[in-house]
Amino acid sequence: MAIWVKLPRSSGPVLLFLSLGLLLEAWAGKILYSVPEETEKGFFVGNIASDLGLQSQELAERGVRIVSRSRTQLFALNPRSGSLVTAGRIDREQLCAQSERCLVSFNILVQDKMKLFPVEVEIIDINDNTPQFQLEEVEFKMNEITTPGTRIPLPFGQDLDVGMNSLQSYQLSSNSHFSLDVQQGTDGFPHPEMVLQSPLDREEEAVHHLLLTASDGGNPVHSGTLRIRVQVVDANDNPPEFTQAQYHVSVPENVPLGTRLLIVKATDPDEGANGEVTYSFHNIDQKVAQIFQLDSYTGEISNKEPLDFEEYQIYPMEIQAQDGAGLMARTKVLIKVLDINDNAPEVTVTSVTTAVPENFPPETIVALISVHDQDSGDNGRITCSIPGNLPFKLEKLVDNYYRLVTERTLDRELTSGYNITVTATDQGTPTLSTETHISLQVTDVNDNPPAFPKDSYFTYIPENNPRGASIFSVTAHDPDSDENSRVTYSLAEYTFLGAPLSSYLSINSDTGVLYALRSFDYEQLQELELRVTAHDSGDPPLSSNVSLSIFLLDQNDN
Structure with missing residues (x-):
């Protein structure tokens, strides 16, 4: 078979006749083809038989594959046409993404000679992708x-195509306030920016609608759009304002x-974050701060500790309302605690x-007593009392x-003694009371003389009684x-028959x-009259007397 090769400039084209064996031995380069993407199956890429110096019928004979x-x-050999x-x-974009060149490499094997010939097919991009934005708006x-x-x-x-088929330009819809500026980024891609040209006025136009169009450089041109919504935010020219200059609430201490005790409320006529308080x-x-809790969003004040x-x-506090841009207002809150009767008198x-x-x-x-109740009003108003059957009374002081x-x-x-119960009772509902006890000992004074059971005594004794006998x-x-x-006991001194009484009788001072002291003789003495005195040991001592008559009984002693 014959192929054309180029000789030095001094020579012209020369037709050489070489055998196939010599041709295959001499072959050293790659075979390069190109084909557009998205072609139908069986699309012609190149005449491989001719480029290998073979006839089409030789492909099968020589086992070319x-x-x-x-x-x-991706590719196949047509044995009839060579x-x-x-192959489909x-x-x-699926094969090479956005690489500048998309090459598919494979080898052609000539089986009978056991020779491989490298082949590269470049897949040529076509403008089959439209520029797109990730969001619609x-x-x-x-x-x-x-x-x-x-x-x-x-x-x-984003455009999956490459080269001129990829995204090439941006365009912004006409608007008196905004313009488009596209800068080339360090990554090599165009970066679109919207530039504010003139001041905005929310009262004139609160929302601006624009359209950004991205176009590629293909033929025909493909483009995608992005809707842009610019909301003009109100300037924070109004601070929050509380509905009341001061808040008051009264709650029981229990x-x-x-419990939700109070809600403060501030309003802000601004919009968005400027009006969020x-x-x-x-x-x-x-x-x-440890007792109360404030909900930062609702203004609700509750108690997290007992009152x-x-x-x-009274719990005084100051509440601050702040909008999203930092403007503030303050109000005072007074939480008055109402007393309940939870303290007994002291x-x-x-x-x-x-x-x-x-x-x-x-x-x-006898005693000085102080009473106190931590509660207020009737809950802290105290009355004191003692039982009415005692010889005592309570007198209120300051x-x-x-x-x-x-x-x-x-x-x-x-x-001889008293156990006095002092009861302090408040006037709350229900009433609470406290008792204290005072023990009082009554000490003795010598205000009672000794007393005999009778005003006078008499007794009979027989005469001739033995000396020292107890007679009464x-x-x-x-x-x-x-x-x-x-x-102690004693006898008053008398004289009987010329002799003192103490010679007749004696009395035990302790027992009475x-x-x-002698034996009496009825024939000489029939009766004795005497007086017994009882003394106590007080200071000064007190005494009392009683008379005693002793009658002698006659005995037949003569």
């Missing part, structure tokens, strides 16, 4: 005080945790006497002080105590027993 590592065969054709539709918000010259980067369009505490005591009237009767015995003599006069001060005094003279012999006993009782009640 395509050898490729690719799983998908041509290389497409080829999508360049974008929205921007611009404050009406935005300075002209402000740039807004716009989304990029209100449950988490959030609430916060301002200049608030740390203790108060205590006795600790705070009773303190400031001074007390534990013992008083029974001869103390009425109005003697500042909730009371004194306990004797109402009459005490008598230890009737009652008297007993006196003294209701006093201790030394005041210890009784009378003893005969």
